[in-house]
Amino acid sequence: MTYRSKIHSRKTPQRGFSLVELLVAMVLSLILIAATAQSYVSSKATYRNTTQVSELQGNVRFSSYFLSTEIKKTGNMGCFQDVTSVLQDNAGNLGLFDFSVPVQVWSFQGTEENTNYVIGSDTPVAAGVGRGQWRNKDNVRLPAKLRDRIVPGTDLIVFTSVGENLPVALEDGNKVADLDLEVNGRHTADRGQLILVGDCQYADIFQHTTNSKIRFSLDGNVNPGNNTFNSGWSRPWNSAHEVRAINHFAYYIG
Structure with missing residues (x-):
């Protein structure tokens, strides 16, 4: 006698993201984008503040150089009496x-x-x-x-x-x-x-x-x-x- 075996295959249906998973992914993405944007804004503000401080320091050094030069010469009348x-x-x-x-x-x-004065624009x-x-x-x-x-x-x-x-x-x-x-x-x-x-x-x-x-x-x-x-x-x-x-x-x- 000849026996034939029958192989039964069961197709598994494909599964996608559930609505909850999609919402979680979107929330995580928004958090990541917000963190990146915040980091960019903070870096830009830090760069701007650093640049302004650097320019201010440069102006102070520039002014100090000329002022110190003038102070050294101030009152100099040579030998004239x-x-x-x-x-x-x-x-x-x-x-x-x-x-x-x-x-x-x-x-x-x-x-x-000991007085207060606000310099206007x-x-x-x-x-x-x-x-x-x-x-x-x-x-x-x-x-x-x-x-x-x-x-x-x-x-x-x-x-x-x-x-x-x-x-x-x-x-x-x-x-x-x-x-x-x-x-x-x-x-x-x-x-x-x-x-x-x-x-x-x-x-x-x-x-x-x-x-x-x-x-x-x-x-x-x-x-x-x-x-x-x-x-x-x-x-x-x-x-x-x-x-x-x-x-x-x-x-x-x-």
Whole structure:
């Protein structure tokens, strides 16, 4: 007898994700996406803060370098002892050129110690704050030259020193009563430049008032300008005397 075996195959139906599994997967995906987004936002904020701090530190180093350089030179008058200024003593900007005070500070009113002041976002011009809001130690208001340039609530500091020799020699024929100082050749001073001429005993400070390069002129229309001569120069300045520029550097937030 022949036996035949019958193999019975049972097909197993395919199974997909159940609704619960799908929901769990979606929740896990959202959590992962949220964590990734949060990590990105945090990294971006950290990068932005680090960049801002770095820029601030760079600005501080930049400012400190220039300030320290100016502080080292401040008040330096070389060997000049008896210095006479012939600048106008009633000009609106004379406060910037007070050679007896090599460092001057104008403070904004209301920002003294133990007071609160909120610096706004207005530009100096838009703020419309009068220069009388700034005062120095002698209660002198802000010089007119700096009107509408300084952010209200901030201060101004000015350094004064004698600069390097100008590459020029004076003529030997200059007299005490001369209004101009003739030079041998041409000089490099610009109109409005403050200049010191003298030796280790006497010196005069004046302002070059024209665009002339063949003489130093005193009668042009600049500020602060020079006083009308009564007694003339301290000495008849000539080629044996030094000619130097006067440096004024004002630091402020504008």
